[in-house]
Amino acid sequence: QKEVEQNSGPLSVPEGAIASLNCTYSDRVSQSFFWYRQYSGKSPELIMSIYSNGDKEDGRFTAQLNKASQYVSLLIRDSQPSDSATYLCAVSPGNTPLVFGKGTRLSVIA
């Protein structure tokens, strides 16, 4: 059973702080890792993808991957109230559909 685990939250951070979201996965052959942001009532939106160990930065977002420990994380710097959403971690084991975690609700307090 391929599993992706996330803390459901809510994770509350003050405006301007760094939000740290974590995800662990069970399938060691996983190759591609994604973070989706989903606002309430809307569809998921891809914000970050990462494929190799280390950090990948895109604006205020940094994705981190550690395949040996089977975890992937998302850091959001200078958090804004508009970042308040559910963040879904998704993992691709290869030639099968994405496996989604249950999502972490982030609340950025102004």
Add this chain to the structure above:
Amino acid sequence: DTEVTQTPKHLVMGMTNKKSLKCEQHMGHRAMYWYKQKAKKPPELMFVYSYEKLSINESVPSRFSPECPNSSLLNLHLHALQPEDSALYLCASSQDGQLHYGYTFGSGTRLTVV
């Protein structure tokens, strides 16, 4: 065109009705997906089409019937639904089944069964 277009955005249907959801993409993606999402839950996979052929059916009840008329279009035919089928129905596409670039999701259809 980098979008997946879903219609309608909202649908209310009775338990005896027949309706269809439509999904269209023009990105040349060869894999398309239907997901169901209930409130505060992650998307739940229903069907996968790869190169216009049904490759995965996640034991979905027969009152949901998918169809892929061509590589750009995906339909979900609905018949005799139950109130518990009310949910956000998401269509997604990917370049192919290797999923190196993840999914592009449509904006979804909010379905209410009365």
